[in-house]
Amino acid sequence: MSAAEPSSTEQEIFEAALVAFAQHGRTGARMQQIADAAGINKSMLHYYFRTKADLYEAVFAHTMERFMASFDHEALHEANTFAELLRRFIDGYVAFCQSHTHAMRLLVSENLRGGPLLGQHLQQMADAGTDTPPRLFRDAIETAIETGEIRPVDPDHTLLTIIASCIFPFVARPTVERMHPPAGSDWAAFVEMRKEQIFDVVYHGLQPDSVSSSSSPA
Amino acid sequence: MSAAEPSSTEQEIFEAALVAFAQHGRTGARMQQIADAAGINKSMLHYYFRTKADLYEAVFAHTMERFMASFDHEALHEANTFAELLRRFIDGYVAFCQSHTHAMRLLVSENLRGGPLLGQHLQQMADAGTDTPPRLFRDAIETAIETGEIRPVDPDHTLLTIIASCIFPFVARPTVERMHPPAGSDWAAFVEMRKEQIFDVVYHGLQPDSVSSSSSPA
DNA sequence: CGATGGGTTAACCGCTTGGTTACACCATAT
DNA sequence: ATATGGTGTAACCAAGCGGTTAACCCATCG
Numbered sequence: 001m002s003a004a005e006p007s008s009t010e011q012e013i014f015e016a017a018l019v020a021f022a023q024h025g026r027t028g029a030r031m032q033q034i035a036d037a038a039g040i041n042k043s044m045l046h047y048y049f050r051t052k053a054d055l056y057e058a059v060f061a062h063t064m065e066r067f068m069a070s071f072d073h074e075a076l077h078e079a080n081t082f083a084e085l086l087r088r089f090i091d092g093y094v095a096f097c098q099s100h101t102h103a104m105r106l107l108v109s110e111n112l113r114g115g116p117l118l119g120q121h122l123q124q125m126a127d128a129g130t131d132t133p134p135r136l137f138r139d140a141i142e143t144a145i146e147t148g149e150i151r152p153v154d155p156d157h158t159l160l161t162i163i164a165s166c167i168f169p170f171v172a173r174p175t176v177e178r179m180h181p182p183a184g185s186d187w188a189a190f191v192e193m194r195k196e197q198i199f200d201v202v203y204h205g206l207q208p209d210s211v212s213s214s215s216s217p218a
Numbered sequence: 219m220s221a222a223e224p225s226s227t228e229q230e231i232f233e234a235a236l237v238a239f240a241q242h243g244r245t246g247a248r249m250q251q252i253a254d255a256a257g258i259n260k261s262m263l264h265y266y267f268r269t270k271a272d273l274y275e276a277v278f279a280h281t282m283e284r285f286m287a288s289f290d291h292e293a294l295h296e297a298n299t300f301a302e303l304l305r306r307f308i309d310g311y312v313a314f315c316q317s318h319t320h321a322m323r324l325l326v327s328e329n330l331r332g333g334p335l336l337g338q339h340l341q342q343m344a345d346a347g348t349d350t351p352p353r354l355f356r357d358a359i360e361t362a363i364e365t366g367e368i369r370p371v372d373p374d375h376t377l378l379t380i381i382a383s384c385i386f387p388f389v390a391r392p393t394v395e396r397m398h399p400p401a402g403s404d405w406a407a408f409v410e411m412r413k414e415q416i417f418d419v420v421y422h423g424l425q426p427d428s429v430s431s432s433s434s435p436a
Numbered sequence: 437c438g439a440t441g442g443g444t445t446a447a448c449c450g451c452t453t454g455g456t457t458a459c460a461c462c463a464t465a466t
Numbered sequence: 467a468t469a470t471g472g473t474g475t476a477a478c479c480a481a482g483c484g485g486t487t488a489a490c491c492c493a494t495c496g
């Protein structure tokens with residue numbers, strides 16, 4: 001089922017389309033502008049992807065796959081303590097947002113639209129029996145609660161809080177850069193800082209109440 | 219300074235345009251569709267707001283004002299303890315997101331575009347000497363750190379985490395509803411739950427380490 | 437009464453848009 | 467050399483777009 005390695009131009013189109021759709025949305029993006037960004041003739045867009053809708057769906061589907069895969073990378077399975085798992089989850093997730101910023105923005109854009117494609121993809125994934133990706137980490141929260149490693153909290157909400165904290169800065173980057181000067185001057189450093197700060201607050205926020213804590217994270 | 223009370227139809231246009239721009243972005247929204255949603259003739263759009271760009275800027279400016287004002291409501295000033303302030307800030311902010319969901323989405327959409335208008339507005343606000351709105355709460359975090367009421371954390375990152383946790387569910391609502399069933403069946407209840415859960419994690423996350431509190435400067 | 441002027445409408449205009457067509461290029465296979 | 471088929475381009479087209487026009491309605495007022 002794996003797609004054959006796409007041609008160079010097809011790849012260029014993909015990248016250009018991703019950026020355009022992420023910035024201006026499905027209807028707002030212009031085929032001509034995508035063609036220009038890809039350095040090709042407009043007709044080539046229709047040669048590789050028949051219509052604008054097809055192109056959007058192709059880009060979206062690919063984005064969705066990468067997004068899903070991002071939740072289940074090897075590093076997570078190697079974690080021993082929950083603290084370590086949390087650390088790796090946040091680090092990995094923020095890193096993913098950084099290296100796939102446009103992809104994340106496309107997903108947000110689709111959400112703003114009402115997310116019809118989103119529901120479609122999640123549905124067919126559910127039908128295929130594939131579990132919702134963050135399940136691994138979500139379950140880890142539940143077990144950590146059972147073992148008393150962390151406070152009893154709502155796993156879903158906690159997960160949502162973490163994901164929101166990781167994604168949001170990349171989605172609202174212009175605002176963040178304006179309101180938080182350090183982010184504007186050195187984004188990469190800000191992102192690294194962010195990983196630690198999210199972990200810091202969430203980790204402490206999950207510590208059992210009165211009882212002491214175990215070891216400090218790696 | 220205060221604008222005169224707009225006519226009924228002008229209000230209708232505003233609402234319709236807000237929704238359309240939030241959903242499809244500045245370029246994606248269609249004037250005809252806005253007119254239809256407002257229940258008026260397309261020409262009226264150009265009668266009240268000369269061009270599409272004008273309409274967008276008007277809606278955006280108004281949204282921006284409401285957004286800024288949301289950070290400084292009375293309830294915040296009445297808080298005695300930091301915990302109380304935090305509680306009120308989160309409650310108020312989530313409530314605002316709920317009652318002005320489309321406004322929040324418009325801001326996100328503008329951010330996805332690169333946020334030129336955003337920078338413009340923030341800039342002219344800075345020129346006017348008005349402080350960046352969340353400053354009040356941000357400063358409260360700093361003082362709470364100094365008094366040892368909470369752990370020494372980066373105020374900006376903490377604020378960002380809180381804001382992200384509040385806003386994100388409304389921006390990515392379709393995804394959230396799919397991945398977290400309770401949200402899909404009863405959104406209002408989910409939102410109330412969310413207020414508490416955000417406070418819960420953040421508040422515990424800011425608690426001083428079990429041992430005493432030594433005031434360490436930032 | 438008729439004139440004024442804000443609110444409203446249908447019809448229209450020119451440009452932009454997504455999409456198509458016909459044709460040119462150029463490797464490779466016959 | 468010459469078909470062939472994937473790759474690329476310029477020119478074109480109909481529909482959709484933002485925006486304009488001219489007339490209409492109707493309250494207010496001289």
